[in-house]
Amino acid sequence: MGNMGTRRWKADLFADLASTLRSETSFSPLGTLMVAAVESRYISVARFLDRGSYIAFAQPDYDKYRDTLTELWAMEPLSCRWHEIHYLIRGKEVRVTYLYPEDVDFDISELDRWGDAAQTIYGAKRIVYPHGRGSAQIR
DSSP states (O other): HHOOOOOOOHHHHHHHHHHHHSSSSOOOOEEEEEEEEEETTEEEEEEEESSSSSSEEOOOOOOHHHHHHHHHHHOOOGGGGOOOOEEEEETTTTEEEOGGGGGGOOOOOOHHHHHHHHHHHHOOOOOOEEOOOOOOOOO
């Protein structure tokens, strides 16, 4: 019975993530992928938005996501905590994927790994990374 409460609580946290992502002005119903790495005292978050002919990278406001992601991560037993979470919203579909430390190639930069994940989901489209006003790095 204790598990039911935990599952319900996780469901509430996942619902909070979905609500927060959908409220972002850059949200794309074609697909919005939030990727986050969480460790004790460390969090890194990025969003990749399907724009049809390309993928847009968006750096989210960490304050909007930090507490929820940290709570989700801390709910897992210490011996089996995930390292990264991939949270995809496409239309009404929501998909959550966990990557554990043994699943992550730490020789590849976080941003490159995450860009590869976005291209796996959205297809081999170019990724546009904003760097200041009006400029972008095309990958």
